[in-house]
Amino acid sequence: xxxxxxxxxxxxxxxxxxxxxxxxxxxxxxxxxxxxxxxxxxxxxxxxxxxxxxxxxxxxxxxxxxxxxxxxxxxxxxxxxxxxxxxxxxxxxxxxxxxxxxxxxxxxxxxxxxxxxxxxxxxxxxxxxxxxxxxxxxxxxxxxxxxxxxxxxxxxxxxxxxxxxxxxxxxxxxxxxxxxxxxxxxxxxxxxxxxxxxxxxxxxxxxxxxxxxxxxxxxxxxxxxxxxxxxxxxxxxxxxxxxxxxxxxxxxxxxxxxxxxxxxxxxxxxxxxxxxxxxxxxxxxxxxxxxxxxxxxxxxxxxxx
Numbered sequence: 001x002x003x004x005x006x007x008x009x010x011x012x013x014x015x016x017x018x019x020x021x022x023x024x025x026x027x028x029x030x031x032x033x034x035x036x037x038x039x040x041x042x043x044x045x046x047x048x049x050x051x052x053x054x055x056x057x058x059x060x061x062x063x064x065x066x067x068x069x070x071x072x073x074x075x076x077x078x079x080x081x082x083x084x085x086x087x088x089x090x091x092x093x094x095x096x097x098x099x100x101x102x103x104x105x106x107x108x109x110x111x112x113x114x115x116x117x118x119x120x121x122x123x124x125x126x127x128x129x130x131x132x133x134x135x136x137x138x139x140x141x142x143x144x145x146x147x148x149x150x151x152x153x154x155x156x157x158x159x160x161x162x163x164x165x166x167x168x169x170x171x172x173x174x175x176x177x178x179x180x181x182x183x184x185x186x187x188x189x190x191x192x193x194x195x196x197x198x199x200x201x202x203x204x205x206x207x208x209x210x211x212x213x214x215x216x217x218x219x220x221x222x223x224x225x226x227x228x229x230x231x232x233x234x235x236x237x238x239x240x241x242x243x244x245x246x247x248x249x250x251x252x253x254x255x256x257x258x259x260x261x262x263x264x265x266x267x268x269x270x271x272x273x274x275x276x277x278x279x280x281x282x283x284x285x286x287x288x289x290x291x292x293x294x295x296x297x298x299x300x301x302x303x304x305x
């Protein structure tokens with residue numbers, strides 16, 4: 001995508017509108033609200049030649065300038081790594097990610113990531129996620145397995161990103177947690193932010209945090225553990241792991257947030273179902289996977305105990 005510029009003068013009819021809402025209404029529909037809000041935060045959208053916030057209330061006569069930067073070509077090396085592709089068309093693909101695979105390159109993980117594998121599988125991925133995250137609309141943790149949707153085009157990326165932000169995309173996880181969960185159903189509505197004790201961890205926090213909502217249902221109870229179905233109301237970093245640990249039922253195998261077990265070597269958490277509206281056809285699509293072998297074996301052992 002080449003660099004593009006847009007210029008607007010606010011008319012009286014638009015008085016009081018949020019800047020991000022005005023921009024979404026007046027720019028081509030190819031651009032998602034998430035993408036445009038990031039442009040505002042990065043200073044690519046200015047009001048009267050000055051930086052502004054997304055919630056700025058515009059006034060008649062104000063001049064708004066928009067710069068859509070040129071997409072930067074990824075420098076990540078393609079790597080032929082086997083992928084479990086559940087679905088694929090010209091706009092997107094759905095991958096069942098194995099545990100142990102990092103989603104995109106980062107310090108300490110510059111190769112053997114999902115992105116490296118994707119670049120070897122298909123030549124074109126959307127550039128909206130940035131140089132290190134081509135095609136990546138959402139992510140799951142390295143040691144968590146399960147379903148991810150990947151965008152091949154910018155148009156698909158914008159529309160999918162909006163669904164995750166608007167919570168119209170649905171994600172269902174299965175988790176094996178420590179202890180017998182007493183309530184059949186529950187909602188954990190507690191904000192999550194960076195841990196004050198360990199900056200590499202997240203924690204329930206009421207300072208510099210974001211709202212986080214996790215819904216769970218008990219599928220099966222064992223002697224000292226429970227199998228849960230978990231639905232995300234939000235998508236915060238480590239959300240399920242933090243919330244379950246906070247209520248005293250950390251995910252089995254999740255050393256980072258409080259449990260160890262000889263029966264599984266990683267968090268017993270799997271993104272089992274993913275649903276969204278296709279960004280081009282408008283058709284609702286839903287994908288499901290089987291539990292991976294290590295979690296199946298864990299559940300089998302718990303049933304026998």
